[in-house]
């Protein structure tokens with residue numbers, strides 16, 4: 417991001433516009449309609465403002481003389497449109513005194529640029545592409561226009577009018593936020609969006625105890641809770657809508673090392689972010705400490721999110737955490753996520769079950785060779801069973817030996833799928849006897865192993881010449 421969207425207070429002073437022709441007039445219309453005061457140097461001397469509403473035109477001050485020697489005191493921004501070389505010189509002047517300046521279609525001389533705008537009164541959405549493509553910005557804008565209820569601006573205005581009064585009655589910040597969430601998400605918000613403002617007003621006035629409405633506990637604090645959220649395998653688009661909502665409502669997020677930064681960025685901006693997973697070369701803080709942190713956060717009235725890679729209940733220790741929360745009497749809920757094995761299957765086209773070929777799926781973990789020793793491989797002999805192995809990179813040789821000893825064919829297709837759904841995802845496919853060599857081809861984890869005939873249907877398998885090789889072996893065996 418090169419350009420940070422910020423909002424300029426048009427009441428703070430005039431905007432200086434330098435330029436002429438249709439380009440300058442387009443900016444005049446935009447600024448005037450937004451309510452700006454404009455000091456306009458028309459570089460061709462033509463100050464015609466026809467086509468601009470009289471009330472807006474009244475805020476346009478016609479400036480004479482050379483803009484390059486104009487008094488810049490009190491000016492809040494400088495804009496050049498259709499100003500030719502004067503624009504470049506004006507930009508240097510503005511920069512010298514630290515004023516934000518935009519020279520139309522000239523990124524090199526601009527310190528700010530105009531976003532595409534969705535304007536719903538008090539609700540304004542700015543869309544930018546860093547100047548790269550106004551067309552893309554406009555398309556994004558169209559989508560936002562379509563998604564936002566028409567009355568959203570009225571809702572913001574409505575709340576704005578009540579803010580002070582409620583601030584007074586609910587001094588505690590967290591509780592006040594819940595109050596407004598309940599207003600916005602509940603019947604009062606719906607009334608405003610339907611244009612029934614008087615009824616909304618009456619309903620809000622009717623709330624005799626705003627703290628109770630906000631869900632205050634007997635302690636007077638907001639009710640704290642913990643939400644275990646599955647963050648999916650890495651691609652932020654694979655978050656569920658519920659997961660997004662939990663992240664947006666969170667006061668604090670305890671996250672694992674598997675959670676990608678892009679996903680963490682979907683959390684509410686003011687939420688504290690606490691890493692609790694293992695970091696490269698460093699141990700984690702331990703399960704007991706994580707449980708304690710979650711319990712403390714909830715007891716202090718916070719909404720904590722425990723964000724985990726994949727699904728919380730698939731090799732995620734979610735079960736233990738829920739038990740600790742239950743014992744502590746802390747309210748909790750669980751939002752499932754897309755587990756790595758399922759995501760790998762989708763990305764690389766491995767049907768985990770397939771009529772006649774794979775009738776069962778087993779998810780197992782083999783973190784260390786020691787774990788692999790404790791697996792009862794004899795339950796995995798069925799060649800119509802797909803085996804998905806989590807944390808299996810280091811123990812791959814034991815996984816292979818276990819399955820071979822249990823009688824699975826050395827020719828069973830296997831896939832190693834690393835960093836699935838991330839931009840640098842990687843696959844390596846082959847046969848069971850070659851599993852350790854397949855792991856060698858993977859740059860780094862995390863990686864999931866899928867073992868079973870269905871891997872022969874996967875995209876990487878079809879793209880490799882293994883397809884021919886294996887059918888050759890099958891023919892030879894017959």
Ligand code: SAH
Nearest residue numbers: 726727732755756806807835836862863864
């Ligand atoms: N709860 C997680 C699993 C955590 S155990 C889930 O449901 O996905 C950690 C193991 O998950 C890793 O060792 C690896 O086997 C697997 N894993 C997690 N994210 C992955 C990814 N993006 N690509 C491949 N494997 C992944």
